[in-house]
Amino acid sequence: MARSRSRGANRRAFRPGLLLAALVVVLLGLGGALWYLLHERRDLPAAGKAAPAELADRLRSIAERRGAREVVADDPIRKVDGVFVRSWRVSLPDREAMDGMAADVVAEATSVQAKATEIGAADPRQRRLRVDAGIEAFEITLAVQGRRPADRVPEAPPRPSPTPTRRPEPPPGARGRLAVILDDGGQRLDAVAPVAALPAEVAVSVLPFLPSSAEVAAAVHESGHEVWLHLPMQADGDRDQNPGPGAVLLSMTEAEIRSTVHAALNSVPHAVGVNNHMGSRATTELKVMTWVMQELKARGVAFIDSRTAVDTVAELAARSQGVPTNRRHVFLDNSSTRSAIRRQLNEAVYICRTEGEAIAIGHVTSPTTLEVLAEELPRIAERGADLVPPSALVR
Numbered sequence: 601m602a603r604s605r606s607r608g609a610n611r612r613a614f615r616p617g618l619l620l621a622a623l624v625v626v627l628l629g630l631g632g633a634l635w636y637l638l639h640e641r642r643d644l645p646a647a648g649k650a651a652p653a654e655l656a657d658r659l660r661s662i663a664e665r666r667g668a669r670e671v672v673a674d675d676p677i678r679k680v681d682g683v684f685v686r687s688w689r690v691s692l693p694d695r696e697a698m699d700g701m702a703a704d705v706v707a708e709a710t711s712v713q714a715k716a717t718e719i720g721a722a723d724p725r726q727r728r729l730r731v732d733a734g735i736e737a738f739e740i741t742l743a744v745q746g747r748r749p750a751d752r753v754p755e756a757p758p759r760p761s762p763t764p765t766r767r768p769e770p771p772p773g774a775r776g777r778l779a780v781i782l783d784d785g786g787q788r789l790d791a792v793a794p795v796a797a798l799p800a801e802v803a804v805s806v807l808p809f810l811p812s813s814a815e816v817a818a819a820v821h822e823s824g825h826e827v828w829l830h831l832p833m834q835a836d837g838d839r840d841q842n843p844g845p846g847a848v849l850l851s852m853t854e855a856e857i858r859s860t861v862h863a864a865l866n867s868v869p870h871a872v873g874v875n876n877h878m879g880s881r882a883t884t885e886l887k888v889m890t891w892v893m894q895e896l897k898a899r900g901v902a903f904i905d906s907r908t909a910v911d912t913v914a915e916l917a918a919r920s921q922g923v924p925t926n927r928r929h930v931f932l933d934n935s936s937t938r939s940a941i942r943r944q945l946n947e948a949v950y951i952c953r954t955e956g957e958a959i960a961i962g963h964v965t966s967p968t969t970l971e972v973l974a975e976e977l978p979r980i981a982e983r984g985a986d987l988v989p990p991s992a993l994v995r
Contacts, residue, residue: 666701691745776952778985782964786813796823801987805830808864809845821870829871833879861895873902880909889917902994924994932962933969
């Protein structure tokens with residue numbers, strides 16, 4: 601009996617504790633549900649609202665409908681007070697399109713229960729709006745841009761004004777040696793007389809295997825002028841460019857090149873040296889030039905590189921084979937006017953006075969060149985240039 605009363609007392613004491621525990625469990629469950637609703641599910645749009653991604657698609661559609669030139673979206677995205685703010689810039693063709701898109705954005709925001717607010721813009725050609733859509737917001741800048749970026753004509757950068765650099769003047773009293781070669785001899789025997797009237801230091805370079813090559817070489821030699829062989833060589837570019845008879849070609853074997861050079865020298869008597877006729881291709885080939893120079897070395901003649909190519913190796917090959925050599929510094933008559941020829945002759949005088957020597961090349965077939973030389977060479981020593989034959993400048 602006493603045991604029964606003890607059990608009843610225990611049951612009555614246990615019931616309030618059980619109720620309290622149940623109440624705590626219920627409260628914890630309610631708190632968890634409330635937290636979940638406030639945090640985990642707040643990114644879901646309410647009924648009637650558009651999700652941010654859907655709203656972004658609608659904004660793009662509005663921009664396209666209004667003829668937007670350019671849409672730059674989400675540049676940048678920043679978080680402000682827990683809200684992700686997406687910055688958009690939309691370029692439109694005119695004011696009407698800009699105002700129309702602003703009205704469309706407000707109407708679209710209202711239809712999805714978002715809040716649209718216009719923000720003041722400092723530029724009258726712009727309008728700025730903010731659309732708040734829960735945890736995200738869009739800040740949209742609308743601007744008038746009359747041309748597409750691809751159509752915009754870029755402004756040319758300002759061209760710097762050239763500042764000419766004065767060339768150094770030769771020292772007072774400076775002198776130098778000047779040699780003149782007249783190319784393309786051998787075509788006409790009557791061309792020798794005007795050359796014979798020039799100072800004896802002027803040399804004539806004669807083309808080989810022409811009808812008058814030997815006669816012209818002999819007449820030039822008899823008049824006291826040096827004779828050089830104007831050796832044709834393969835030119836660059838057009839295959840139809842024919843250097844003429846006796847040309848050195850890249851297709852030749854070593855034996856053929858040696859034979860060609862040997863025969864060409866034999867066709868121009870009294871030649872003390874060789875310079876190239878054309879040759880803008882051949883003179884860039886070291887193997888070919890080496891074979892040529894070996895033959896010149898065997899014949900005991902000099903070589904002057906006419907430099908018809910900037911990457912010529914002819915002078916280098918000549919020095920490597922022990923052939924006395926030098927290079928052309930000035931072409932006198934690339935332009936055949938008197939003023940141009942006189943200007944080039946002045947350049948040759950300047951070079952010889954500043955560098956000590958210069959070789960100028962003209963053409964015996966140019967009457968204007970012969971006239972200018974006849975006028976200028978007799979008094980060129982007064983200008984600091986000592987006229988010498990080309991053979992005096994090879995080494």
